[in-house]
Structures are given as structure tokens and as C-alpha cells.
Amino acid sequence: MHERQAGKMRKVAIVAAASRQEEIMLDTEVEMMIPLISEVRNKVGLDQSELGFTCSGSSDFLAGQAFSFVMTLDAVGPVPPIVESHVEMDGAWAFYETWVKFQMGVIDTAIVYSYGKPSPGSLQDVLSTQLDPYYVAPLWPDAHSVAALQARLLLEDGVVTSDQLADCAIRTGTVDNREEYFSQPIIADPLRQADCPTYADGGVAMILASEGKAEELCDRPAWITGIDHRIDSHHFGVRDLTAVPSVRLAAQKAGVHDGPIDVTELHAAYTTHDLLLRKEMGLPEIPDIPQGSYPIKADTLMASGLLRIAEAARSIWGGDANRVLAHATAGPVLQQNLVCVLEGGDN
């Protein structure tokens, strides 16, 4: 259903974005998001009443509070009443929901935001609560251990080698050289610290607009020319963890291979994820295509995916790139994947 039908889909673009990430933020979610939401609205000169839709992504498990996203609406100013929705997922899925709303033809502008503050709790444990509640979650496997299960399979099946993990770590900037990589102790066999993400608090907000409006709001809109998301089984016992068919399919449906990619923005929080995503999406492992930013160095649960999309848009706005691949993942071991292609419109 989401297959790209050139000419039949409504053109939608990202016209503004603002983001902030810090290792530990002492502001509340509202205090964190007000400046970001204000910034994007000011950039395009629209106030809340001029935005057709407001959509956000966040997690009550990070906030430790039920319906926490309702409080964060204080940052939006929902008076007079607004049309609003929320996903308990990375903001990239709020972005997708908003794109669908555009396709329905009911809006011309929208604001999308997401945020995560893992610092008050233990993200390793929070991520455990998303696992299958009967067989896996009661064992409380921490996030690195779950990633390590997959890494072990990848190494033993020869899909990746330790040297490739080391080189990937160098490329993402978590270590400077192989010697440094191999001198690190293993923290979740076979993963070392350099293979695993460093977490950050943060948030991101962006404005979307449809064709006709987007050009008024931005000199060089970042057009969404392909978007798709797919899901692998929640039960990783039934999955072949050395493959990610969902991301392969999403990339295909989003039209990644319909033209050259100038920059990638992969939501790869582990070196193993980086290598596996590149393999599944048919991207070069030693990238001729630069990766714009590296979430492994500052991973913000619920915002990292939308941040990748924002970074992809920034490279379009800056004129550095004309066709960018943005990717978001959620769930354990790359269970859910969203792929989006943004274009600047150069011929």
C-alpha cells in the first residue's frame, strides 16, 4: 500500500528542524522542548494555530510516569484546541503518521517532535521492559546483552569479523585505531564499549509542509520522496538475527536504490547494527557514502530516529547533499525499521 507511486503521492517536505542533546539534562521535558518547538515555529514564521497537525513520540517508561506525553503538550500550547497525536515510539514514527495525514489531504503544515530523557533511570532496564513479557522480559536481559546475542551469531556465522567491528568503531569515532579497540575489555561478550552506544538526553522538533507551502517556508525544502516502515517479529527466538528482512524491504519500498545516495543517516546504535544495516540495504560497508552523524556516540531513545531525519534534512538545506537516506529503528535488535529518502530537488 505504501509503495511509491510517482506522481500520485502528495509532495511533503521538511522545512525546519531544531534539536538538543546533552549527556544529562536537568530540565523537565517541558522546559527542554519549549525552546526547540518555539525555534522551529519561529524559523518558518507560523504559530501553533497555523499548524494543521501536531504529532509526537516519547516513552512513559523513560519518564517513569503514565501519560507523560500529555504534560509535554504544555510545551506546545494546545489552546485554542489543536489536532494532536502521539506514538509510544521513536519520533520517526510520529513523522510517518504525519506524512500519512498529509497524504489524506487534510493538512498542509505540521509539527513533529520527540524526546527522551534516559538519565533519571536505567536505560538498560527500561529497554528490557519492551521485550516479550512471558519468556524474555522476566529474565531482565539488559540492552547490551541482547545486542551481544546478535553480535555472537553474526561472528559465528561469519557475517561479520572482529576486524570489521573494530574498523566500524573507528569509522564511527568511538575509538581511534584497532589497537585501542582490541585493548578495551569486553562488556557484553563479544561487544566492547566501542561497539555500544553512549546515551544522551535530548529532543528534536521539526516542521513539515506540503508542496506549494513548503517553498514559501524554506529556500530548499527537503522533500520526502520515499518512506516506508516494516517490522520483524517481536520474538527474537523466531528470528534469524543475522538478517533484517524488514529493513531490506523498507529500503526497497522507499526507493533507496532509485538513485545515488549522497549521505546516509543510519540509526545504528551498535557497530553490529551499522554493518548489518549496510549489508541489508546494499550500501557499501566501507562507505564511499559518508554517514552524516553517529547515534552510537549520543543515542537518545525515542528521538534518535527523528534526529537522523532532521540531520538528513540539514544536509539538504546546507546544499551538501541532494539525495539522503535517513533510517530509524525501534525495538530489540533492529526489530522495527523505517527508511526515508529526502531529496533537495536538483536535477
Place this chain on the structure above:
Amino acid sequence: MTEIRLPSSLDGIEPVQSVRTPIRMEYTFTPGVAAQTYLRAFGNKKILGNVSPVDGAILVPPRGADPRHGVLCEEFVEMSHTGHVGSYCVTNVPIPGRDLDLPYISAWIFLDGADIGFLNLVAECPPEKCRIGMRVEAVWKPDEEIGMTAENILYWRPTGEPDIPFEAAGVRGWHARKAGGENA
């Protein structure tokens, strides 16, 4: 219903009827800038409100934002310890986990000068005497028990002063003051 056949290796073993998988998460909560400023002042028996940069509305307790407009509120103002009952409820059934004598009165307390109210207890007042517009004052815990906690104020009691008019009490007052304005 489909009959469930267990493998023979489970013959004679007591079936599992249910499983319990307790979940416990621990958080180190940080209250944020506004709530922290409020709590520090509250620990010195001062009540702070936030001033909206949009229209000067005073919001108590301060949350750092004017949620009507989605703007930061960075200005604080010290409030008096008196106000009025905006609306109230008399409760005759106990709440699990709270040790309150029945019946008790919970009320929206509007501090003098504040544009919104907050929920608190009213005591030293028989329920049948409680009314909208009744003037009340804070009854604090003994000084040595005051801390950075919402429990500093035990309850609110009538001051005996004349009531404020019904039409001006609680959110009615808000609407009256904003009449003709936007976002009333």
C-alpha cells in the same frame, strides 16, 4: 475450545496456572528548573508562582511554562498564604493508602492574586459550612518539620473574613477578569 495436548514428558506434572513477573524500575527524579526553585522556596515557607510572559497571569505552583501558549515562564513572584475556595468536594469514603479522617474536604485553593488554583485539603471547618468563595489560610507544619516537600502545608482553614463573591471565585473570576480577552 481446542483441547490442549501436553507432551508426555509433562505427564503428572502440575500445570502452571499463572506466572508472576514483577517489574520494578527505579528513577532519580529531577524536578526541573521551575519546580526546583519552587521547592527550595517552599522549604523556607515561601510560596512562589510563575508569571506568564504573555499576559502576566500568575500560575501556582510554577511549572516553568504557560501551557496555554507553550512559552517558558522564567519570572517568579512570591504569593500570600491566603486565598479562597474555588470549588470543593466532601469525601465520605476512605482512600486506600491515605490516612484521613472522614469526611474530609478537598478544594481548589486560589491564592490571592493567582490565576489558577491547586488541589488541597480544607480542615477546621465542618463540611456543611464549606462554601465557594470562603476565605482560607495555610496551616503549616511546625517549622522544624518543614522541608522541600508539598507536604509542608497540612491543610487550609477558614480565616473568618467575608467571602469573596461567588461570581469572582475560582475559574469564574478568571473568566470574569478575562472577559472580552482571548483564550479566557
